[in-house]
Amino acid sequence: MPVVPTREILDRAFAERYGVAAINVVNDLSMEAVLAAAVQERAPVIVQTSVKTVKSIGLDLLFAMWREMTAGIEVPVALHLDHCPERQVITDCLRKGWNSVLFDASALPVEENQRQTVEVVAEARAVGAHVEGEIESITGVEDGVGSDEEAERQSLETALTFIRTTGVDVFAPAIGNAHGRYKAEPKLDAQRVTDIVEAEPIPIALHGGTGMTDAQFADLIARGCAKVNISTALKVTFMQSNLEYLRGAERRDSWDPPSLFKAVRADVLEMSADFMRQFGSAGKAW
Ligand code: 13P
Numbered sequence: 001m002p003v004v005p006t007r008e009i010l011d012r013a014f015a016e017r018y019g020v021a022a023i024n025v026v027n028d029l030s031m032e033a034v035l036a037a038a039v040q041e042r043a044p045v046i047v048q049t050s051v052k053t054v055k056s057i058g059l060d061l062l063f064a065m066w067r068e069m070t071a072g073i074e075v076p077v078a079l080h081l082d083h084c085p086e087r088q089v090i091t092d093c094l095r096k097g098w099n100s101v102l103f104d105a106s107a108l109p110v111e112e113n114q115r116q117t118v119e120v121v122a123e124a125r126a127v128g129a130h131v132e133g134e135i136e137s138i139t140g141v142e143d144g145v146g147s148d149e150e151a152e153r154q155s156l157e158t159a160l161t162f163i164r165t166t167g168v169d170v171f172a173p174a175i176g177n178a179h180g181r182y183k184a185e186p187k188l189d190a191q192r193v194t195d196i197v198e199a200e201p202i203p204i205a206l207h208g209g210t211g212m213t214d215a216q217f218a219d220l221i222a223r224g225c226a227k228v229n230i231s232t233a234l235k236v237t238f239m240q241s242n243l244e245y246l247r248g249a250e251r252r253d254s255w256d257p258p259s260l261f262k263a264v265r266a267d268v269l270e271m272s273a274d275f276m277r278q279f280g281s282a283g284k285a286w
Contacts, residue, residue, distance in 0.1 A: 019279030037272035050143035140179030
């Protein structure tokens with residue numbers, strides 16, 4: 001099963017209560033390594049790109065990489081645009097072929113966020129794509145988007161009205177989660193996930209995955225977090241793997257770029273595969 005609609009991946013995960021790793025990639029090597037992990041683990045996967053990555057690589061080149069790397073792939077995969085407050089980037093990615101987008105209007109008043117999300121959902125539907133929505137910004141800055149201030153949480157009623165009015169396919173509530181590295185084990189409001197899912201059965205996106213415990217993942221996935229976002233862990237693995245390899249290269253005075261790429265690819269692949277096994281999506285490809 002090659003590139004499929006994001007909703008198809010998430011509906012199955014939500015029904016069977018496993019989590020799909022939604023991993024932010026930063027370049028060609030990390031994109032290929034995440035896809036290779038999905039093939040190795042027979043796992044569905046969502047590859048995410050931040051707006052920063054879209055702009056730094058360029059939309060056309062980034063999508064060409066995705067198209068070539070997923071041509072003939074035998075596991076279900078989807079391409080998702082992570083936290084995007086910019087309507088033009090949303091439009092461009094949807095037209096190009098991204099399978100879903102997170103329209104991040106959490107900085108706007110909820111009514112305005114809702115109004116614009118309705119428009120984004122209509123835009124996505126026109127090209128067979130899906131939309132993730134949020135009404136509170138997730139704490140922490142993710143590739144230049146967001147704030148370190150914890151946002152005020154909206155009421156359950158407001159969240160449900162947003163989900164019903166906009167028709168979003170995935171919802172990302174703030175539950176005490178944060179992007180980046182946690183200074184201490186996060187205190188998560190798991191009940192909020194259950195409250196939303198019981199009232200409105202919709203796949204929930206769990207942001208700020210890096211640093212959560214095994215028990216937290218298991219509990220939240222069982223409650224309906226079908227999409228589990230990982231970004232910081234990939235960045236750290238990618239950078240540290242490069243650093244470690246380059247330190248060795250310096251000691252050996254040996255400078256062979258393909259050997260560096262091979263080492264970093266192996267580390268990113270292993271990290272991604274670990275998450276797929278941990279979230280229960282390994283072996284779930286159809
Ligand atoms: P982390 O950076 O904490 O892994 O969070 C990723 C995320 O939620 C991307 O939207």
